[in-house]
Amino acid sequence: MPPQRHTGVEEDDAPAKALDLALLRRLWYFIRPHQRWLWAGLACLLLMSGSRLMMPWLVKIALDDHLSIGDLEGYYPLVLLFLGIALVDASLRRLQQVLVETGGQSALRDLRVALFQHLQRLSASFFDRTPTGRLIGRVTTDIEALQELFASGVVTIAGDLLFLVATIVILFSLAPGLAAASMVVVPILICVTLLIRNRVRGAYVKMRGKLSEMNGFLHERISGMAVVQMFNRETATLESYGEINQGVRGAQLRTVWWETLLSTSVELLSSMTIAVILWYGGAAVAEGWEAQALPTGSDYLTLGVLFAFIDYMQKFFQPLNELSLKYTVMQNAMTAGRRVFDVLDVEDHLPEPEQPQAPAQTRGELVFEDVHFAYDPEQPVLDGVSFRVAPGERVALVGATGAGKTTVLKLLTRLYDPHQGRILLDGIDLREFASRDLRRRIGLVPQDVFLFEGTILDNITLGHAEVDEGRAIQAATRLHLDELVQRFPGGWHEPVRERGRNLSAGEKQLISFARVVAAAPPVLVLDEATSNVDSHTEHLLQEAVHDAMEGRTSLAIAHRLSTIRDVDRILLFHKGKLVEQGTHDELMRLDGRYRRLVELQFSS
Ligand SMILES: Nc1ncnc2c1ncn2[C@@H]1O[C@H](COP(=O)(O)OP(=O)(O)OP(=O)(O)O)[C@@H](O)[C@H]1O
Ligand SMILES: [Mg+2]
Known part of the structure; x- marks a missing residue:
């Protein structure tokens, strides 16, 4: 396989359509199990539209048919009915919101789990390339934006549209002339909305980009706060943060600017329409009063109709106003949805074999056959490495910093696959094992x-079913971790804080070592297991390492050559190549790089 440069998850700034059907179809997969909530919500919404449409009509009847002829007996029951409908309307609205949110939040919970599950399957090289802050943004803020899809989303918009159409029908049946006059502003409204909408969309996209930049920055600087403080970088860091923040402020303000422009335009147009109704409708009502004296008149209006018109029109503009805002909200949700699915679409995991090999026993023979590897195609890290480790053999890897020792171990545990060549365990290519099994x-x-x-013990067992607490403590005691643990008030259950920041480097290393010893793998691979401990602990650890390596194939990297004298063989790496191998004595006799390395260490 030739080295390839994969791209991680890119920052995605392109605006989305407000209604991306392909995306909705994918979302539907997560919504489907919870769809009954949404259908119930939709039913409430339809009932609610009905009650909203009834209210102005009821007032019209009360005014025209009862109040105007002094029939209070018929009038008061209608007022009570109005109140009743208003109560039903309010309850339905609330119920509808709760139902839709319940369905939506359940779907989002499932989506978040699916996303995390997916992240857990991605390869180490994906995480090398993709900034953590960006991924966290996808799982948190983007999913939050998707929530809007439910809060003000598809269901509500469908209800709004239905309500608008019904209102238009009623208005035209009440008074066609006046209805036509009040619809004059609708084309203007559509033009204004279309014009401003694009601006709002652009502003939102910019804002998301800025927010994501800020997330990434914060994530990095907060995790590295100690370094920031130690190197007196507070002022410089604050300045960079200030700049990013200034960008966020600007982007937020732009969205507010365009959004409020849109909503105030809609409001202004709504008031203008009411003025039109009052103007022409007023004239028609007055005509009606005159017409009562001249019963031939036909095109006049009653006060009740005028009231109903104004009320309907106000109710008409409210969802219209919301619709224009919802458009941007939907667009946001769609952009966020696309970003979430972008992550779900990353197929960057190491391929699993279709029929994995699973020999019952691991003898522990390891073979590297002409292995080539690079993190970055331009810079080879391992360049044709070949060696064999016999079952039960203890091997040490040495070499200068950056020589590729850790990389050898990473390939061995299949965090990465070699670009060329093979690595075999007991004669089977590592790619033939299921990765869990390997x-x-x-x-x-x-x-x-x-x-x-968690606790110290949690960190040793890591929740492994086959590592019980007794075995974990036994393993840790063999590493003399019990002496250290006794000093903690909580003992084995002493809490470990995030990343183990309440423990010393040596303590952390011992716990990390115990974690592997407790699982008792047939092949043991150690990377600098003793670099951070004091000389007393180092001595104890050396014994433990010795113990742990005994009888099983093991590879250990150590910078301190004194710790690896008693291994069976030493492999010396230099610039990605295996340049010398043999026992300590053989390599000393060879008088090459190894000898110089030893002399350098012991002269200091
Ligand atoms: N995740 C990574 N992405 C890109 N390059 C990497 C990555 N990890 C290591 N490298 C590069 O690969 C080379 C070998 O790194 P490796 O970690 O194997 O060195 P090492 O021999 O273990 O060094 P050390 O003794 O300092 O631990 C280095 O030049 C390093 O810059
Ligand atoms: Mg290393």
């Missing part, structure tokens, strides 16, 4: 220790 056979103590929040 990682049970080869245990790695990594160079960068990573502890999770």
Whole structure:
């Protein structure tokens, strides 16, 4: 396989359509199990539209048919009915919101889980390329934006549209002339909305980009706060943060500017329409009063109709106003949705074999056959590495910084695949193993220790079913971790804070080591297991490492050559190549790089 440069998840700024059907179809997969909530919400919405449409009509009847002829007996019951409908309307509105949100939040919960599950399957090289802050943004803020899809989304918009159409029908049946006059502003409204809408869209896209930039920055600087403080970078960091923030402010203000322009335009047009109704409608009502004296008149209006018109028109503009805002909200949600699905679409995981090999026993023979590898295609890191480790053999990897030692171990645990050549365990290519199975056979103590929040014991067992607490404590005691743990008030259950920041580097390293020893893998791989401990602990650890390596194939990287004297063989790496191998004595006799390395260390 030739080296390839994959791209990570890109920052995605292109505006989305407000209604992206392909995207909705994908979302539907997550909504479908919870669709009954949405259907119930839709039913409420239809009932609610009905009650809203009834209210002005009821007032019209009360005014024209009862109040105007002094029939209070018929008038008061209608007022009570009006109140009743208003109560039903309010309850339906609330119920509808709760139903739709319940369905929506359930779908989003599932989506978040799916997204995280997907992230857990992606390869190490994907995470090398993609900034953490960006990924966190996808799982948090983008999913939050998607929530708007439900809050003010599809269901509500469908209800709004239906309400608008019904209102138009009623208005035209009440008084066609006046209805036509009040619809004059609608084309203007559409033009204004279309014009401003694009601006709002652009502003939103910019804002998301700025927010994501800020997230990334904050994530990095907060995790690295100690370094910022230690190197007196507070002022400079604050300045950079200030600049990013200024950008966020500007972007936010632009969205507010265009959004308020849009909503105030709609409001102004609504008031203008009411003025039109009052103007022409007023004239028609007055005509009606005259017409009562001259019963031949036909095109006149009653006060009740005029009231109903104004009320309907106000109710008409409210969803219209919201619709124009919802448009941007929907667009936002669609952009966010696309970003979420972008991550879900990343197919960057190491291929799993269709029929994995799973020999019952691991003998522990390791073979590297002409292995080539590079993180970045332009810079080869391993350049034709070949060696064999016999079952039960203890091997040490040495070499200068950046020589590629850690990379050898990463390939061995299949965090990456070689670009050329093969790595075999007991004669089987690593790619033929299911990765879960492979990682049970080869245990790695990594160079960068990573502890999770929980207790010390949690961090040793890591929730492994086959590692019970007794075994974990036994393994840790063999590493003399019990002496250290006794000093903590909580003992084995002493809480470990995020990344183990309440523990010393040596303590962390011991825990990370115990984690692997407890799982007792047939092949043990250690990366600098003893670099951070004091000489007393180092001595104890050396014994433990010795113990742990005994009887199983093991590879250990160590910078301190004193710690690896008793291994069976030493492999010396230089610039991605295996340049010398043999026992300590053989390599000393060879009088090459190894000897110089040893002399350098012992002279200091
Ligand atoms: N994730 C990565 N992405 C890109 N380049 C990397 C990555 N990890 C390591 N490298 C590069 O690969 C080379 C070999 O790194 P490696 O970690 O294998 O060195 P090492 O021999 O373990 O060094 P050290 O003794 O300092 O731990 C280095 O030049 C390093 O810059
Ligand atoms: Mg290393």
